[in-house]
Amino acid sequence: MISRKSQKIKQALVSYKNAIPPAKTVEEARTRMDIFGNRDKGALESMIEPVQNEKIRGEWLRCGEADPGKAILYLHGGAFITGSSQSARRLALHIAKAAQCQVFTLEYRLAPEYPFPAALEDTVAAYQWLLGQGILPEGLLLAGESAGGGLAVSAMLALREARLKLPAGAVLITPWADLSVGEEERSLKADRDPWYHPDAIESKAAGLYAGERDVCDPLISPVYADLSALPPILIQTAGDDVLYEDSLKLYDRGKKAGVDMHMELWEGIWRVWRQFAAKSPEAEEAVSEIGEFSKYQLKIGCATRFCTSDNNAFP
DSSP, rough: OOHHHHHHHHHHHHHHHHSOOOOOOHHHHHHHHHHHHHHHHHHHHEEEEEEEEESEEEEEEOOOOOOOOEEEEEEESSSTSSOOOOHHHHHHHHHHHHSSSSSEEEEOTTTTTTTTTHHHHHHHHHHHHHHHHHHHHHGEEEEEHHHHHHHHHHHHHHHHHHOOOOOOOEEESSSSTTTOOOOHHHHGGGGTTTOTTTTTGGGGGHHHHTTTTTOTTTSSSGSSOOOOOOOOOEEEEEEEETTTHHHHHHHHHHHTTTEEEEEEEEEEEEEEETGGGGOOOOHHHHHHHHOOOOOOOHHHHGGGTTTTTEEEEEE
16 A cells, blocks of 8 residues: 555646646657656756767756766656656656766657667767766666666667676666557556556657667567676566556566566556655655665665675665
8 A cells, every 4th residue: 555645646647647638749748748857947956967069968967975986877768759858857866866876867869850779879879978987887877767767778788789898787767668569558557557648649659769660679679688698677667557567577588687687566656656756755765775776786885785795786
């Protein structure tokens, strides 16, 4: 049974979804997502450092003193067609505080203007740019929510194929990892997931992102990939999330490949509930777990809960 605070938040989100017509165009969906994620910009202004050059665009989020030699590369959600550094700010800042680490939120190119592999290319470029800033691979961790979670896995696969050293680990927040699942199957949980509407433009996003490529391409849907030799991975998922099955598939795939996998499931909770870490006990607990995993893998201080593992993996 989830807390009363989380129940109220979920009820409010469901009421909003039922009262507001779903976004029918990419432009409308993008505007809505940025408004939601950017509502605290004034309070965050001093922590934001925009970055834009010929290769990447994004934002540094820093709070307090953090080791400049360590960072989390954060990949926003939005079904590959919406989302930005603005929409990621709230959750990324919660993670930065919990992990005691600076976070870089990447503004990767979006479909349909830029279908696959644009987002993947931008992520690999950002990873290499961070290395060029003096951050070693063992001081880097990938994190992402929804589409960003699947993208984090795809990026590690691309880095492995390029024979580049992989990051210290990855945090996948309700990852969208199987783009082959049809709209009808996703819609089975639509009444329980306050973020998903079967008539919204996001429900068509798989085809918009894949373009002319097969949605079962392992770099598009990493549940079909060979995940061997990837670093430790933490997956967080929720029972009332249309992407719940993706997390299970990815976890099983990783375990069979010998990856140090850890999955946390919250029953009765909805997708990306961590956005409400200041108001929901379950969200605060989830963000705290992300922080502990991140500190453990990046060797920030001593995440004492996990310092006794023989193989340096999150139990």
